[in-house]
Amino acid sequence: MKNSLETAAVLIETLPYMQDFYGKTVVIKYGGNAMINSELKNSVIQDITLLKYVGMRPIVVHGGGPEITSVLNKLGKKTEFVSGLRVTDAETVSIAEMVLVGKINTEIVNLLNRNGSKAVGLSGKDADLIMAKKHFAEVHENGKVSMVDIGFVGEVDKINTDILNTLLDSGYIPVIAPIGVGKSGESYNINADYVAGEVAGALGAEKLLMLTDVEGIYRDYKDKSSFISSLSLVEAQKMIAEGSIGGGMIPKVETCIKALEGGTGKTHIIDGRQPHSILLEIFTSQGIGTQVVK
Secondary structure, three states, X not given: OHHHHHHXXXXXHHHHHHHHHOOOEEEEEEOHHHHOOHHHHHHHXXXXXXXXXXXXXXXXXXXXXXXXXXXXXXXXXXXXXXXXXXXXXXXXXXXXXXXXXXXXXXHHHHHHHHOOOOEEEEEOOHHXXXXXXXXXXXXXXXXXXXXXXXXXXEEEEEEOOHHHHHHHHOOOEEEEEOEEEOXXXXXXXXXXXXXXXXXXXXXXXXXXXXXXXXXXXXXXXOOHHHEEOEEEHHHHHHHHHHOOOOOOHHHHHHHHHHHHHHOOOEEEEEXXXXXXHHHHHHHOOOOOOEEEXX
8 A cells, every 4th residue: 555655646746747748848859878778768768658648749859979980880981070070971971861860760760659659750851850051160279260171060050840840739759860951952960969959949849858978067077066956058158168068068058058048948968877867857846967947
């Protein structure tokens, strides 16, 4: 009886959150270890399916950098990076598109459908969903900044939300691969973090959840006691400028800022290594990770 009462108490705790978020759009950036570890992968898929069944409108944006690198290595194609960005020639972007759209996207869609959802895979080329333009890498050398052409690496120019709203209104979960399309129909590989933020902002999503391989943001990443559970948009911008936020966390925090500026209600950077991290963030009072808010 005690276990039954405890279960009931947990369910009752979620009720206000289900009421608040019913019918609301939630964008989930899916990446990191949660895409590799089979147990975590199943946890994420179950979480997204539950969101759908309690009346929310989830959208998934996924990455796939490690798998792209793995395929390039198998093909004997050397990967070069400039300022942390992969130099992407025509052959490389073709391989990236094959991996992201043909393999990873298809797998996620299949897993969601096997768990009872109705998921549809998309790339930025579908209905011109992600209109893109060339992104130049910033190279800092001898006190000077130069812009370097690194090929078919893109940045979002515009998100066309019509196809997303049509799918959401019809009860589907859109799953988006971060391949954008240029004015001449060329493909661009885009950082999935930035795509997620642009999608969330364009739709005015209630929430953006960024799954990462860290607990969240620290004022000093070497000091675990400096963990930040909530951060304002202005504070986040200041920490990036001061160098307190660096490395791979920069695009994630910049994504949160961009989404908030675009109209997203709240953004969250959460630890995707923790099972059911999505549910813990949305349906519990304490939440997990770091929220970045206006």
